[in-house]
Every structure is written in C-alpha cells, then in structure tokens.
Amino acid sequence: xxxxxxxxxxxxxxxxxxxxxxxxxxxxxxxxxxxxxxxxxxxxxxxxxxxxxxxxxxxxxxxxxxxxxxxxxxxxxxxxxxxxxxxxxxxxxxxxxxxxxxxxxxxxxxxxxxxxxxxxxxxxxxxxxxxxxxxxxxxxxxxxxxxxxxxxxxxxxxxxxxxxxxxxxxxxxxxxxxxxxxxxxxxxxxxxxxxxxxxxxxxxxxxxxxxxxxxxxxxxxxxxxxxxxxxxxxxxxxxxxxxxxxxxxxxxxxxxxxxxxxxxxxxxxxxxxxxxxxxxxxxxxxxxxxxxxxxxxxxxxxxxxxxxxxxxxxxxxxxxxxxxxxxxxxxxxxxxxxxxxxxxxxxxxxxxxxxxxxxxxxxxxxxxxxxxxxxxx
Amino acid sequence: xxxxxxxxxxxxxxxxxxxxxxxxxxxxxxxxxxxxxxxxxxxxxxxxxxxxxxxxxxxxxxxxxxxxxxxxxxxxxxxxxxxxxxxxxxxxxxxxxxxxxxxxxxxxxxxxxxxxxxxxxxxxxxxxxxxxxxxxxxxxxxxxxxxxxxxxxxxxxxxxxxxxxxxxxxxxxxxxxxxxxxxxxxxxxxxxxxxxxxxxxxxxxxxxxxxxxxxxxxxxxxxxxxxxxxxxxxxxxxxxxxxxxxxxxxxxxx
Numbered sequence: 001x002x003x004x005x006x007x008x009x010x011x012x013x014x015x016x017x018x019x020x021x022x023x024x025x026x027x028x029x030x031x032x033x034x035x036x037x038x039x040x041x042x043x044x045x046x047x048x049x050x051x052x053x054x055x056x057x058x059x060x061x062x063x064x065x066x067x068x069x070x071x072x073x074x075x076x077x078x079x080x081x082x083x084x085x086x087x088x089x090x091x092x093x094x095x096x097x098x099x100x101x102x103x104x105x106x107x108x109x110x111x112x113x114x115x116x117x118x119x120x121x122x123x124x125x126x127x128x129x130x131x132x133x134x135x136x137x138x139x140x141x142x143x144x145x146x147x148x149x150x151x152x153x154x155x156x157x158x159x160x161x162x163x164x165x166x167x168x169x170x171x172x173x174x175x176x177x178x179x180x181x182x183x184x185x186x187x188x189x190x191x192x193x194x195x196x197x198x199x200x201x202x203x204x205x206x207x208x209x210x211x212x213x214x215x216x217x218x219x220x221x222x223x224x225x226x227x228x229x230x231x232x233x234x235x236x237x238x239x240x241x242x243x244x245x246x247x248x249x250x251x252x253x254x255x256x257x258x259x260x261x262x263x264x265x266x267x268x269x270x271x272x273x274x275x276x277x278x279x280x281x282x283x284x285x286x287x288x289x290x291x292x293x294x295x296x297x298x299x300x301x302x303x304x305x306x307x308x309x310x311x312x313x314x315x316x317x318x319x320x321x322x323x324x325x326x327x328x329x330x331x332x333x334x335x336x337x338x339x340x341x342x343x344x345x346x347x348x349x350x351x352x353x354x355x356x357x358x359x360x361x362x363x364x365x366x367x368x369x370x371x372x373x374x375x376x377x
Numbered sequence: 378x379x380x381x382x383x384x385x386x387x388x389x390x391x392x393x394x395x396x397x398x399x400x401x402x403x404x405x406x407x408x409x410x411x412x413x414x415x416x417x418x419x420x421x422x423x424x425x426x427x428x429x430x431x432x433x434x435x436x437x438x439x440x441x442x443x444x445x446x447x448x449x450x451x452x453x454x455x456x457x458x459x460x461x462x463x464x465x466x467x468x469x470x471x472x473x474x475x476x477x478x479x480x481x482x483x484x485x486x487x488x489x490x491x492x493x494x495x496x497x498x499x500x501x502x503x504x505x506x507x508x509x510x511x512x513x514x515x516x517x518x519x520x521x522x523x524x525x526x527x528x529x530x531x532x533x534x535x536x537x538x539x540x541x542x543x544x545x546x547x548x549x550x551x552x553x554x555x556x557x558x559x560x561x562x563x564x565x566x567x568x569x570x571x572x573x574x575x576x577x578x579x580x581x582x583x584x585x586x587x588x589x590x591x592x593x594x595x596x597x598x599x600x601x602x603x604x605x606x607x608x609x610x611x612x613x614x615x616x617x618x619x620x621x622x623x624x625x626x627x628x629x630x631x
Contacts, residue, residue: 071399071585071586072533072534072535072582072586073533074399075398075399075400075582075585075586076399076400076401076585077398077399126428126429126430128425128428158425251479251480255477255478255479255480256450256477256478256479257479258479259479297479297480297482298479359401362401363401364400364401364402364430365430366423366430367425367428367430368422368423368424368428369420369422369423370422370448371421371422371448371457371458371461373448373449373454373457373458373461
C-alpha cells in the first residue's frame, strides 16, 4: 500500500523541528559551501550551507549546478497550470493575507454553473492541469462543495490539485476518489512563535494540524503534494530550511509521494500595499537554487507572485511547473472576477504568451504529464 | 545473414532504442532519424490526445511505439496505464516502469513481475524495466516478458555501466533480448554494453542533455553498431598481467 509508510516510526515534525532550531547559518564557511557544491548527494548539512549568507557569493555556481540537476531529472520540460479560486470566504485572521476575515473586500463563491464556465474558459487555452483554491471556511466552501467542483474539473482537466484548508484523512480520501490527486498546504512559517503571532485567530492557528496535513493527504491516497514557507514572515533562511527538511522527512517516510516545492514571497494585497517580503531577488534566488540542489528530484512550481522577467530567467534553473493565465480573484477566466484577489500578481501573461516565452528559451512547455489512474486499485 | 533484433516476433535492424521525454518536441524528428532508431519509448502520461503539444504527434511514421508506464507506483497502476495505452491506439508494446521511489527512481522488481504476468496474458509485448537481478529476470521471462530491460545505473544519471557484473550475468543466462536501459551516459558506454553482448540499449538523457542532441544521437548509433560488430566478431583474449607460474601445475601428467 502506497498510503502506508515503510518507515512509519519517523515522526516528521519532531525531525524537522530538531534541525530547524539547531541550525546556525552564521557558522557556515566558504569551505562548507564548496563542499556542498561538489557533493554527489546533498546532505542536510550541505543544504544549510547553501542557504547561509556565505553561499551568497556562490550564486553563479549554485545556478549552474541547479540547472544541470533540473535537466538531468526533468529535461527541459515545464508543465503549465493555472489556479482557479472558487471562493474567497475565510474565517482566519492572518496578518499577511488579503482574504483574511477582517479585510473589507468583495467576497464571493462561484456556483457550479459558474465553475463550469470557468473550467470551459480555462481548458480552451489548452491547459490540462488545474489547481482549485478556496479560503478557509467550512461554512461557505465545505468539503462537499469542493468535491462537486472537483467532479466538474474532472471533465475538463487531467491533473487536479487542491489548495484549500487542511482536512482529515477521510476528507482527503473523499476528494481523491472524485479525481483530485495533489494537495498543497504551505506552513507559511516553521517558527511556532511567529506562526502564532501572524495567525491572529481562526482554525489556522493550530500549527500541528496544518503541519501534518500533507501526511494525512498522502494517507488519504493523494499522489503528492506541495509545500513551502511564505518567505518574509520570519527569518527566510530558517524557514526555507524548515520546508526543505519537511520535504526531506516526508519523502523518507513516503518514498512514492510526489512532492513539490513552492517559494512564495509576501506580496501586497488589497488594503495593504506595504505587505512586502523584504527578501531581495538575490536571496530569493539563492533559496530556489538551494532547494533544487538539496532535492533535485522534486517538483517545483514558480507562481505569478514573481514578475515575468524573473520567472523567465529562472525557468531553466529549478522550476518544473509554471502557472499561466493567472487570476487570483474569484473566477475571472470566463467573465469579470466575482471576488477580490488574494494577492497582487506580478505576471499576468496569458497561456500563449508563457508558452512562447518558454519555447524561445529552448524549454518545452508541457500541457499534460499525468495519467488518471485513481481507479486502479 | 541479417543480424536482427527480435522482440515479440517483430524484427528490427536498429539496436538503439531512444527515449523521448527530455528534449523539446521540435528536436524529436532529427534525433530519431540521426539515431536510426526504429523503436522509441514515450511516457503515456505525456500524451495529450486532441490537445496541444501532444508528444504522440511528433513521432514519425514507421516507428514502433513502446509506450511506458511512467508514473505507475504499483502493478495495478502499470496495468491500468498499459490498457489505456492500447485503447489509445498506441499498439501492443509496453515498457513496464514501476517506480515507487521519487528520490533514486529505482524500479520495483516485485511489482514489475506481477504486472508482466497480467499484461503478457493480455497479449501485450511486455518489456520490463528492472534492477538486474538474475532470478527476477528468469521469472519475468517465465511470466511472458518479450525482453528484459535492466538498468546500467540510476535513470538519468549518465553514470554508465555501474551494474556491469550483474548485466553480464543476465546477458549470459537470459535467452530473451537483454536491453540495457537507464544510466548510459556516453557512446563509449553504449558500445561497451553491446560488446558485452547486450542485444540493444535504450538512451534518453545522454542524448537530451548533450549540447547538440541530434549529433549525439548519430554518435550513439555508430557506437551501438561498432559494439555489436565487435561482439559478433568475437573479441580476442585479454592477456593476463601476471607472469605464468614458474613450475607447471600440470607437470604430473604425461
């Protein structure tokens, strides 16, 4: 059984947090970085060195290694997908998010007819992979509502991912049985104190339940999942280290799970234009490259939080997945957005534009890299 | 006499099989032509029937398609993908790839054996990708595999014939074609596999990651042909580096 671990005695959170707290980036030396760059397989220690301030001056060497590894594992393929926000009601008060329940924005929830229209509009652009998103509201967007949306997606797309609130195993099982196969849950920050501070109220306040969500998703039969930290909430190096460790131990425990990194940076949102990450492009790129070198076999998605130039230049170095034709408001693919956006996107290019930009760089945009075999039991 | 590679009753003159997954689709034709490949493997997961950038649309006519079950983690999933492949008109060849390990991408021999049994019974020409284990290779052949496809090194690693000792055992003992798949990084390594007596090699990353893939495909074609000819010619004995024993060991017989 894939949903059971062969090494079930691994307690992922304990392992992650032990190293997360112990790491000391300031002690990493040039020698450590060079050793990490020449290592055949990258150890946790090497990963720390690659994230350290000292590695900043080796960005070029890191990029060369990351690019070679990405090509070794994935060739020049870049899968295209788009997120579809079906509801933005949220009961959480998170200090950094535009959907937070105290933010006075236009709230909406798509009807099934509207979801179908969105699916039609998106699939007509050629996309075959969809990521469904909601805010966290079990009242406005309950599991059944998400399930009905998944059923509609099934008719238009091959790959269905979910970026919704964390759930129980049985709920993941249910959504998996309807056709969803990937789940993204971002821990935002691995620092418990900061986590508690930025999640002012709401169910998201429970750190452990969120942390363990990916494991529950895998146990519920999901093929894989996405994880990452929202860089800028806390010490970005330590948080990047935390999500790398999270992936490392999850993979050890569930070797078949297809895990994927995401590297969101804080973005301004409606009524808060100052919500900047403070993580500069060089540091940000260093994190991306360190992830890739540490876990060269993992998926990697680069969202439209980043601008076109950054994404285009970065595409060959680490990502396996690139979003295109992105709207972060509710709906907006078939007609006007019905609810306000979660964050302001930096890359608003259409699927065609991204497709051509990738080709121009000698990269192969891929619409489908998935076979639906959920019923193969 | 024609030196053909026979797989599932089909005869091929080329012994270089190519993968298609890692370069841009516009390179496909020149790579296949330069490599002289007659069989190419395609991940069924890359098919996008009726959609844009469908990899199947880029395979030239006359090429035998060997769809693979990439993405399968169990025998049940591989069987399902194989059946889908047949439904989509991709023919009866199926390369079984069952990989429940994302880190090293090691094939699962036990699940592979189960899938081989089922699919061979359904009339597929089954080509299982495997770890080079002699006992499993024998069982795969008994279960109906048309060939065995042991790895030379971890997939995509370009590390060459790291499993050489095990490969040579399979080559010596398995009567069905032995196709060295995965790990071959240079034409010299492909040549060596063929000299050892492998029936064919499959290459993808080595070509895709070359600066000029279509030229590298040509280099592989020549290497595979040279290796095959050397094997058929019967390589001469390699002289021992040590001197002969000073007092004869067989002096006690007349």
